[in-house]
Amino acid sequence: MNVRIAISFLWLMLQFAPLHAQQVLVCDGASHFPIRDVLVMADGKRVGMTTWEGLIQLPDSFQTASFKKKGYAPEKLLREEVLRDTVFLFPAEHYLDEVVVVGKQMVDGRALLEKMPKRDILEKRPRAVLGGFDLGVMLDKRYRRDKRHVAQLREVFKKMDKIGEKEDPILKAYRETQMELRADSIKQNTLKKHQDTKQ
The missing domain is CATH 2.60.40.1120 (Carboxypeptidase-like, regulatory domain)
Structure with missing residues (x-):
């Protein structure tokens, strides 16, 4: 109590x-x-x-x-x-106020990919010693993980290629941004000229 x-x-x-x-x-x-x-x-x-x-x-x-x-x-x-x-x-x-990154050289990724040597983890695997049976490949966890990862990446790339088959989406976004910046600078220049003519 x-x-x-x-x-x-x-x-x-x-x-x-x-x-x-x-x-x-x-x-x-x-x-x-x-x-x-x-x-x-x-x-x-x-x-x-x-x-x-x-x-x-x-x-x-x-x-x-x-x-x-x-x-x-x-x-x-x-x-x-x-x-x-x-x-x-x-x-x-x-502290830095602003950081601007400008690319001076553009690389065509598809042309670079065509020049690279063909090496496919999904289709080519190490040669088996005993005719088609290789215990080492069967027990290799990293090989199975890499194979699964490559298959997932291929699916992602296929989806990206369907979105922009004609043009790379990153290059497209870059070009659109550059066009917007040019349009803004032209608009500012015309406004400045218009204000100067009024004075």
Whole structure:
């Protein structure tokens, strides 16, 4: 009986216990020194700026918190990630804004495939020693796995060839993207010329 009373009293005390805001330390990711004047927002609402010690009080309940300061890459973290009490911001000089990969040489895959020597795991297998019976091939798990894998890949390639029998789908997507980029640049140039003529 006393245990039930104690548990219910403890439960009532927890119901009325005040919830405290969480204090978070914001540090430099490279030097691990606290950063002052970091703009902190919780769920899109401004919370404040960090103190000279790099500390900030976050509200009781929020979903995401974002940390921004000039010269540092911004961080947007979920509540569970912020609960570890320390947030590291990394200097923006260590980040790349955008990476563009441009291919200078296009290779025709089908022509390359025709030049390659013919070697087919599904049709050619090692020569059997005893007339047609080879225990080594029968027990070779890797050979059976490779054979099954090649059969699956052939099915995938057959489906891809049916989709674009006339043209390689990757080359088609590349050409369409290039045409869209050209159309956008022409449109921007005409708009710029039109604005220049108005002035």
